[in-house]
Amino acid sequence: MKPNLSLRVNVFLVAVLVIILGQAVYSFYNLQSFKTRYVQALRDKAHSAALFLKQDIEQILALGIPLPRIARLEQTLARTLEDVPEAAFIEVVGPDLDVLFFADPDQAAQVSQPPGNPTGPQSSRLQREEHLAGLARMGLSPEDTDISLPLLQRGEVQGYLRIHVAGAEIRAKSRLILWDMLTVMLTSLLLTFEFLTFFVVYYISHPLMLLRRDIAVGFGGLEPVETRRYADLGRIAVLADHFNAILAACSAGSRSALLQVRKLAGIRGKVDQAVQSQERRIDDMRRGLMKTPGNAGQATRHGVAPGIASGTALGAEPWAGPDATLGSALNALHQRLEALRGKLGGMFGPVDPTILTKSSESVSAIPPALIRPLIFLFLMADGFSLSFFPMYVDSMYQPLFGLSREMVISLPLSVFMLVMAVSLPLSGGLTDSVGWRRPLLAGLVLNAAGHALTAMAQDILMLVLFRSLAAVGFGMVFMCCQRFVVDTTDQRSRAMGMAGFLAAMFSGDICGTVIGAMLAERIGYAAVFSVSALFSGLALLFALAVFRGSFRPVEPRVSLQLRLPFKKEYLVTVFRDRDFRNLVLLQAIPAKLILVGFLFFFTPLYLNSLDAMQSTIGRVVMCYSVCLIFIGPLFTWIFPQERLRPHFVAAGGLITGAALLLFLVADGLFAVLAMVVLLGVAQSLSISAQASLVADTAVVREMGPGAAMGVFRFWERTGNVAGPLVMAFLVAKLGYTDSVLVLGALSLACSVIYLFAIASRPKHSASVVSAQTDDRPTRT
Known part of the structure; x- marks a missing residue:
């Protein structure tokens, strides 16, 4: 296994290196090209404004009025700056380059004496060494930013009109473009990896497995391999023909x-x-x-x-x-x-x-990696709106049921979470009765329709209805994909199959969040939902194209059944277990409440109130998923001890509370960024530990892990539903800062109480239930 693993790692690293180098070269070229075009566009705009101003001044000079005596010229310069906000300052200098008039956006227009030394005439700012050094530090030259036009009177130069385009503006815009390009590089890397994995499995590894089986069968029976199956597979078809030739030679x-x-x-x-x-x-x-x-x-x-x-x-x-x-x-x-x-x-x-006798049966096993591109496209489509959905709701706000504006904005998100929380367990029961293929296709259709209708919503109630339709489709697709992994893996390979499922899910979520934010800046909120519908449609076409023929599953011929994977009375009886009750009420529900309320509702609205760019908001929200991908496995590897799991859960709550209390010392964009990163760290520390602790409770041994985990996930999702509503209520009553502080105090209080609860519980040996886990996917 080591040589194979080493080969796979080396191939992956080479592919990643090639992609990164190619993207880096392409991005550098595009950045330089953009910088050149952007600078030229700013110069053209400033040059046009300078020409109009030059004509006005020369008309006054033609009347015989000397340049230093032109009245109210500074006000004219200030009005020109309003028309050209990219200009840092405008100055009028004499033939000896001493400043006569000066104006910049940050202070009142100056006559004869620009800001600085008031003791005498000053030379043009464009000639000063500090100005030239500042341009050099930004990688610019005077030819990029400075415009100088002569002011003529009867053919003689009376002075110069000079405009300086702000180098900081060019640098800031270039930095934003650089961030966008790095974002595109990350998403293209993830996209390439997902589809490269699919093509390798679909066209290389799985056909090779089939060919190896057919050769083994043909060798035993001295019968040739059927080459029609491999006719379109290039070198693999050559291998089949080569085996048949050898077989014919010694037949x-x-x-x-x-x-x-x-x-x-x-x-x-x-x-x-x-x-x-x-x-x-x-x-x-x-x-x-x-x-x-x-x-x-x-x-x-x-x-x-x-x-x-x-x-x-x-x-x-x-x-x-x-x-x-x-x-x-x-x-x-x-x-x-x-x-x-x-x-x-x-x-x-x-x-x-x-x-x-060679078997004529087709291969029944379906590679679990085939589902990864579908998961990636689907989660990407759903993630497009994560960074701006509250603003989209706010854009069509209307008074509703006497609720505050914040509560109305939170309503579509909470209803979406509620419908999804109900559809997930029902979809799990549906896959148990009819298999995963038909519900998968139906869920993709519903989800695509929900996104398309959301783009056309005219009021809040229509938006709630259409988002609910998308939530039903999301629940169906999510559970069908988990069921696919379970059906196509055995006990030994299931962990790897689920790891691939989660990797594709987080990759799609990251790409969708940042790309959706960038698209919203350019095409608007509603149009992004149309793009989401397009990507859900692409996932549907992918499913129709791939899961057919030998990859089409055998579907059970049973009647359609919508049922919960657990008995209804379990929803109440689970709280008789002290450990289960403490974990759900003090950790699971508060964690989800804070996650959805803070990350998906508060963060977009707060950063938008700071006039942050939409792409910046997307990158901040993306940091949460990045932490889960990289930090979660790291914690599992460093701290494998089972006895520490309750403390991991409590530590996650404490870190969350401490992160939200950062508003006591700072606010703004970077404070929110730090909160999001710490929230990702806290969730990485506690999520897997929560699932393990639930599996060790007495109620799991009584009900079975499948039913008990289904009940746990159901109650956990009540935090998802309540999160936006609670956050909206707090913001409406207390404002942005204090509402976050209240949630931070709530997380700290719940975690401290949980620590006392686990310290005072009776000592008993934990039962190992991992061996009792059934083959059904966890209802997440």
């Missing part, structure tokens, strides 16, 4: 030998049948003789009871007289036949009919 002698083996096998079978027939006849004769008193007594003396089987007649010889001669002759014949069959077996080996 004459081998086929003759095989036919002899088959012939001998047939003869051996006929001989066996004849011997068994004769033995049955002899047994019948002996049973007839045993009815006589003498022979019956003889048989009894030799330990043979009446009704003896045929095999006994071939072993000991309980008969005397003529019968003994007949039995001995039959035994000798049987021994010779057995010797003959032993020689045949030693020469040619046992003949296996499953090897001699």
Whole structure:
């Protein structure tokens, strides 16, 4: 396994290196090209404004008014700056380059004396060394940012009109473009990896597995491999043809030998049948003789009871007289036949009919990696709106039910979470009854329709309805994908299959969040939902194109059933377990409430109130998923001890509370970024530990892990539903800062109480339930 793993890692690293280098070169070229075009566009805009101003000033000069005596010129310069906000300042200088008039956006216009040294005339700012050094530090030159036009009176130069385009503006814009390009590089890397994995499995590894099986079968039966299956697979088809050529070259002698083996096998079978027939006849004769008193007594003396089987007649010889001669002759014949069959077996080996006859059945196993591109596209489509959905709702706000504006904005998100929380367990029961393929296609259709209708929503109620439709589709697709992984893996490979499922899910979520934010800046909120519908449609086309033929699952012929994976009364009885109750009420529900309320509702609205760019908001929200991908496995590897799991859960709550209390010392964009990163760290520390602790509770041993985990996930999702509503209520009553502080205090209080609860619980040995886990996916 080590060489194979090493080869896979090396191939992956080479592919990643090639992609990163290619993207880096392409991004550098695009950045330089953009910088050149952007600078030229700013210069053209400033040059046009300077030409109009130059014409006005020269008309005044033509009247014979000297340049230093032009009245109210500074106000004219200030108005020009309003039309060209990219300009850092405008100055009018004399022939000796001393400043006569100066204006910049940050202070009042100056006459004759620009800001700085008031003791005498100053030289043009464009000539100063600090100005040139500042441009050099930003990688710019005076030719990029400075415009100088002569002011003429009867053909003589009276001075110069100079405009400086803000280098900081160019640098800030270039930095934003650089971040966008790095984002595109990350998403393209993830996208390439997902689809590269799919193509390798679909066109290389799985066909090679099929070819290896067909060659093994063909070699045993000396029959050629059917090449039609590999006709479109290039080099793999060449391998199949090569095997057939080798087989044809040596088929004459081998086929003759095989036919002899088959012939001998047939003869051996006929001989066996004849011997068994004769033995049955002899047994019948002996049973007839045993009815006589003498022979019956003889048989009894030799330990043979009446009704003896045929095999006994071939072993000991309980008969005397003529019968003994007949039995001995039959035994000798049987021994010779057995010797003959032993020689045949030693020469040619046992003949296996499953090897001699090539199976015509298609491969039933479906590689679990085939689902990854679908998960990636689907989660990407759903993640497009994560960074701006509250603003989209706010754009169509209308008073509703007497609720505050914040509560109305939170309503579509909470309803979406509620519908999804209900559809997930119902979809799990649906996959148990009809399989995963049909619900998967139906869920993709519903989700795509929900996104498309969301783009056309005209009011809040329509938005709630259409988002609910998308939530039903999301629940169906999510559970069908988990069911697919379970059905296509065994107990040994299931962990790897689920790891691939989670990797594709987080990759799609990251790409969707940042790309959706970038698209929202350029095409608007509503249009992004149309793009989401397009990507859900692409996932549907992918499912239709891939899961057919040999990759189409065998669907059970049962009636459609919508049922929960657990009994309804379990929703209440689970709280009789103290450990389960403490974990759900003090950790699971508060964690989800804070996650959805803070990350998906508060963060977009708060950063938007700071006039942060939409792409920046997307990158901040993305940091949460990045932490889960990289930090979660790291914690699991560093701290594998099971006894520390309750403390991991409590530590996650404490970190969350401390993160939200950062508003006590700072606010703004970077404070929110730090909160999001720490929230990702806290969730990485506690999520897997929560699932393990639930599996160790007494209620799980009573109900079974499948039902108990279903109940746990159900109650956990109540935090998802309540999160936006609670956050909206707090923001409406307390404002942005204080609402976050309240949630931070709530997380700290719940975690401290949980620590006291686990410290005071009775000592008992934890039961290991991992071996009892059923084959159904966790209802997450």
